[in-house]
Amino acid sequence: MDTQQIIAIVVVAVIAIALIVAGVLADRSRKKRIDAAEQAREDREAAAKAAADKAIAAKQAAGSEAGSAAGAASTPSGQKSGAESAESTEQAESTQSTASSIEPTSSAQSAQPESQTSQTAESQPQTPESATSRMTRLKARLANSANPFGKALFNILAKDHLSEADWEDVEDTLLMADVGADASEQLVDELRNDARITGTHDPAQVREALRSKLLAMVGTDTDRRLNADKPEAHKPSVIIMVGVNGTGKTTTAGKLARLFVADGKSVMLGAADTFRAAAADQLETWGAKVNVPVVRSDKDGADPASVAFEASQRAKNENADVLIIDTAGRLQNKANLMDELGKIRRVTEKNLPVDEVLLVLDATTGQNGMEQAKVFAQAIGITGVVLSKLDGSAKGGIVISVQKELGVPVKLVGLGEGPDDLAPFNPEDFVDGILA
Numbered sequence: 545m546d547t548q549q550i551i552a553i554v555v556v557a558v559i560a561i562a563l564i565v566a567g568v569l570a571d572r573s574r575k576k577r578i579d580a581a582e583q584a585r586e587d588r589e590a591a592a593k594a595a596a597d598k599a600i601a602a603k604q605a606a607g608s609e610a611g612s613a614a615g616a617a618s619t620p621s622g623q624k625s626g627a628e629s630a631e632s633t634e635q636a637e638s639t640q641s642t643a644s645s646i647e648p649t650s651s652a653q654s655a656q657p658e659s660q661t662s663q664t665a666e667s668q669p670q671t672p673e674s675a676t677s678r679m680t681r682l683k684a685r686l687a688n689s690a691n692p693f694g695k696a697l698f699n700i701l702a703k704d705h706l707s708e709a710d711w712e713d714v715e716d717t718l719l720m721a722d723v724g725a726d727a728s729e730q731l732v733d734e735l736r737n738d739a740r741i742t743g744t745h746d747p748a749q750v751r752e753a754l755r756s757k758l759l760a761m762v763g764t765d766t767d768r769r770l771n772a773d774k775p776e777a778h779k780p781s782v783i784i785m786v787g788v789n790g791t792g793k794t795t796t797a798g799k800l801a802r803l804f805v806a807d808g809k810s811v812m813l814g815a816a817d818t819f820r821a822a823a824a825d826q827l828e829t830w831g832a833k834v835n836v837p838v839v840r841s842d843k844d845g846a847d848p849a850s851v852a853f854e855a856s857q858r859a860k861n862e863n864a865d866v867l868i869i870d871t872a873g874r875l876q877n878k879a880n881l882m883d884e885l886g887k888i889r890r891v892t893e894k895n896l897p898v899d900e901v902l903l904v905l906d907a908t909t910g911q912n913g914m915e916q917a918k919v920f921a922q923a924i925g926i927t928g929v930v931l932s933k934l935d936g937s938a939k940g941g942i943v944i945s946v947q948k949e950l951g952v953p954v955k956l957v958g959l960g961e962g963p964d965d966l967a968p969f970n971p972e973d974f975v976d977g978i979l980a
């Protein structure tokens with residue numbers, strides 16, 4: 545072997561080592577960026593949560609000053625912190641009694657003497673907003689919500705030419721919008737490959753391609769109708785609301801009742817959240833607002849399954865069109881509470897088949913929602929997801945992972961605390977919301 549050959553071999557070996565080292569360094573820096581993005585996301589969530597807690601505390605202080613009886617009856621359960629909720633749930637669990645005293649009430653029957661005199665406009669039956677007007681208003685709200693991710697994407701995609709670093713920024717931005725690591729990587733890989741094949745780096749074209757790929761991931765031809773709205777629905781059609789503490793189950797139950805009432809259906813609400821009297825009171829306030837009867841127990845800690853049984857029996861006897869059963873918030877890692885959901889379902893099914901179990905996920909929860917969804921799906925079986933509080937979050941990319949992993953469609957989105965702030969999930973509006 546002459547000197548030239550030896551030099552050639554050494555050069556090749558040095559280049560190979562340099563490539564390997566560069567690869568390892570690039571991988572590490574990529575991991576660092578993802579970690580930093582995750583950290584930034586967590587910080588933002590913590591800041592948003594702190595701000596929300598502050599607002600809730602201020603609201604509670606204002607409420608207690610007012611001290612009105614009606615105010616006390618309509619205190620939303622979500623006004624207590626998740627930790628408090630979980631604690632009260634656990635306390636009630638130990639004192640739980642099977643002998644419940646169930647009181648079917650109607651909006652007229654349910655008013656107590658003092659709450660009758662102090663009944664505010666809030667609990668008076670209101671006329672539902674028309675579907676068209678509601679959709680226009682909700683779309684405008686979604687379009688106006690400040691979306692840092694959409695702006696970040698816009699800034700990247702507004703460049704003349706996309707560099708490797710820009711592609712990575714696109715991926716990071718999708719990650720921060722909670723699109724999920726796998727989906728974000730897949731999207732950017734596909735876009736980059738397409739760009740290589742077609743030779744185009746035109747940001748406008750890339751943006752359009754990203755939109756259609758996101759739309760395909762979210763699914764444009766999925767059947768997102770509520771089962772109660774399908775021709776084969778049972779009568780009464782039973783819907784059970786489930787989810788962790790404070791996600792918006794009771795609020796969504798109330799808004800949903802209103803949607804059915806607006807469609808001319810007779811609705812009944814079942815307060816199977818028996819851990820706190822305030823929860824049944826909150827549902828009763830919604831019942832009065834949307835003018836539907838509420839079946840509840842007057843006893844704190846009564847067996848939720850027995851309330852569900854009573855509610856389903858009454859809905860059956862009265863031939864209601866829809867029965868919506870609200871359940872207590874529970875953390876997905878509390879096995880006994882998750883088992884209780886199965887019992888609520890089984891007991892209800894002694895009277896009526898259950899058409900729908902809606903998991904209410906808080907859009908601001910991020911990828912943790914995925915873990916919740918899996919456990920709830922296992923415990924009771926879910927047929928649809930409601931993504932609540934989308935008005936307070938530009939994220940909601942969790943939609944993609946939930947649908948992909950559980951095969952369950954997102955059917956509704958919550959866009960505020962008002963009675964008409966619930967809308968069918970619309971993939972186009974949702975994707976445009978992320979890209980806006």
Ligand SMILES: Nc1nc2c(ncn2[C@@H]2O[C@H](COP(=O)(O)OP(=O)(O)OP(=O)(O)O)[C@@H](O)[C@H]2O)c(=O)[nH]1
Pocket residue numbers: 620621622623629787788789790791792793794795796817823871872873874932933934935936957958959960961965
């Ligand atoms: N901004 C906004 N707030 C919402 C939405 N849905 C519910 N909320 C608020 O979230 C808080 C909690 O809502 P609840 O309906 O009490 O939640 P929950 O899941 O029934 O609570 P627990 O029974 O304690 O588990 C309340 O202050 C609601 O007004 C929404 O779509 N947008």
